[in-house]
Amino acid sequence: xxxxxxxxxxxxxxxxxxxxxxxxxxxxxxxxxxxxxxxxxxxxxxxxxxxxxxxxxxxxxxxxxxxxxxxxxxxxxxxxxxxxxxxxxxxxxxxxxxxxxxxxxxxxxxxxxxxxxxxxxxxxxxxxxxxxxxxxxxxxxxxxxxxxxxxxxxxxxxxxxxxxxxxxxxxxxxxxxxxxxx
Numbered sequence: 001x002x003x004x005x006x007x008x009x010x011x012x013x014x015x016x017x018x019x020x021x022x023x024x025x026x027x028x029x030x031x032x033x034x035x036x037x038x039x040x041x042x043x044x045x046x047x048x049x050x051x052x053x054x055x056x057x058x059x060x061x062x063x064x065x066x067x068x069x070x071x072x073x074x075x076x077x078x079x080x081x082x083x084x085x086x087x088x089x090x091x092x093x094x095x096x097x098x099x100x101x102x103x104x105x106x107x108x109x110x111x112x113x114x115x116x117x118x119x120x121x122x123x124x125x126x127x128x129x130x131x132x133x134x135x136x137x138x139x140x141x142x143x144x145x146x147x148x149x150x151x152x153x154x155x156x157x158x159x160x161x162x163x164x165x166x167x168x169x170x171x172x173x174x175x176x177x178x179x180x181x182x
Contacts, residue, residue, distance in 0.1 A: 009050070010047070010053070010162065011168075011169045013043060013046060014159070014162065015169070017044055017047065017154075017155060018155065019176075019177055019179070020037075021148075021151040022177050023036040024039075024135075024147060024151065026178075028132065028133060030133055033135065033147075034109075034135070037135055037147065037151075038086055040079075040151055040154075041078075041079040041083045042086070042087070044079040044083070044154050044158070045084070048066070048070070051161070051162070051165075054167060055165055055167075073157065074103075074104075074139035074140045074141045075139065075145075075157060076154065076157065077140060078103075081103065082104070082107065103140040104139060104140055105138035106137070107138075108136050109133065109135055110133075110134050111131050111132060111134060112132060112134040112146060113129050113130070113131055113132075114129070114131075115128070115129055115130075116130055135147040
């Protein structure tokens with residue numbers, strides 16, 4: 001057994017990415033929401049290494065075209081910078097190791113309107129709007145994303161890339177996604 005017993009494949013890591021999206025989006029506590037968002041970004045960035053292992057692209061020369069493409073994707077750049085700024089404390093230039101500014105413009109807390117949906121025993125639906133904590137990310141291209149939009153687009157990117165490379169990720173059961181309450 002490896003050091004990550006539940007993450008033995010790129011598919012397993014993708015499902016963890018889905019779980020972190022769910023946790024970050026639904027948590028109401030500021031600290032926990034931020035923790036889950038950070039975990040989402042770290043997991044999204046880790047998808048690169050798992051992908052390379054799965055498709056057998058071990059040599060740097062084989063990986064470089066992917067790195068070049070990913071450097072042009074503002075969503076992936078933001079996830080990478082958020083993950084690496086925490087892991088390494090500061091973003092640094094590879095060659096000189098001097099600090100470098102982030103390409104991602106901003107990550108901030110704010111509030112948004114959400115909808116709580118209730119279904120009665122007789123199947124009537126009631127929607128109750130409420131204000132809640134959110135995280136906003138402004139990318140290098142100045143597009144602004146709320147937390148869910150940012151994470152779902154990162155998830156979509158990885159799902160599409162895996163599919164294009166013949167890797168099918170099955171949906172996980174909702175109980176697995178949200179976790180048990182026991």
